[in-house]
Amino acid sequence: MPYDPQLVQPMRDEVTRLGLVELPQAKDVDAFFAKREGTVLLFINSVCGCAAGGARPALRIALQNEVLPERIATVFAGQDTDATARARSYFADFPPSSPSMALLKDGEVVHFVPRHMIEGRDPASIAFDLVQAFDKHCARAGSKR
Amino acid sequence: MGTFHHDKCELHGITVVVDTAGSRVYVGRCDDMDEREIVLMDADVHEARPGAPSKADYLARAAKYGVWKKHDRVVVPRAEAVSVRPLRELA
Numbered sequence A: 001m002p003y004d005p006q007l008v009q010p011m012r013d014e015v016t017r018l019g020l021v022e023l024p025q026a027k028d029v030d031a032f033f034a035k036r037e038g039t040v041l042l043f044i045n046s047v048c049g050c051a052a053g054g055a056r057p058a059l060r061i062a063l064q065n066e067v068l069p070e071r072i073a074t075v076f077a078g079q080d081t082d083a084t085a086r087a088r089s090y091f092a093d094f095p096p097s098s099p100s101m102a103l104l105k106d107g108e109v110v111h112f113v114p115r116h117m118i119e120g121r122d123p124a125s126i127a128f129d130l131v132q133a134f135d136k137h138c139a140r141a142g143s144k145r
Numbered sequence B: 001m002g003t004f005h006h007d008k009c010e011l012h013g014i015t016v017v018v019d020t021a022g023s024r025v026y027v028g029r030c031d032d033m034d035e036r037e038i039v040l041m042d043a044d045v046h047e048a049r050p051g052a053p054s055k056a057d058y059l060a061r062a063a064k065y066g067v068w069k070k071h072d073r074v075v076v077p078r079a080e081a082v083s084v085r086p087l088r089e090l091a
Helices: A005-016 A026-033 A052-062 A081-089 A123-137 B055-065
Strands: A039-045 A071-076 A100-105 A108-113 B015-020 B024-033 B037-047 B071-077 B081-086
Touching: A005 A039, A005 A052, A005 A071, A026 A071, A026 A081, A039 A052, A039 A081, A052 A123, A071 A081, A100 A123, A108 A123, B015 B037, B015 B055, B024 B055, B024 B071, B037 B055
Parallel strands: A039 A071
Antiparallel strands: A039 A100, A100 A108, B015 B024, B015 B081, B024 B037, B037 B071
């Protein structure tokens, strides 16, 4: 059962403030993924404090990198359930977990951060792994958010 | 280790591997454990029988991608477990 939207809103705001586009409905997800070219980071947000509490700050750190994915979006697991299910359908070979992050290039997953690689780690360590993936696969100049 | 639920065990919220002396291995999110049992959520149970992936192969893939949940909740008798460790330590 979804949490109280008011409880969840700060967790949504924490990532939309970073410039992530929120995809609350399945049709938003389809529209986002309709363009296959280029690099995309999709962050599957979560209420879980044990893991998402580290994932969101990690994202903030990683998005200060010099190169970034061209487009960055988020869905909220357990809240926007249809949108999350649709998002996962774009990388259906990967077991679902939340929070998690998928970096896609030209429609193919090139880097995936499952929940177990987030939980119990400090944000800087999670961000370091993400930055390595950005450096390897992305080309858009970051704006030092 | 990354949890603020002080009434739970140290590994609460962490995806763990529970290995056994036999062919079975469990992977799931640790809810709690004590001297009697280990409670896993969203868990998978792998039997490394002949013809199936070995424990090592199964865990290598699990460490990279995670596991497909087959059970909402699994209770592993503590006596069955020979080790409990975070899955990410295998990555």
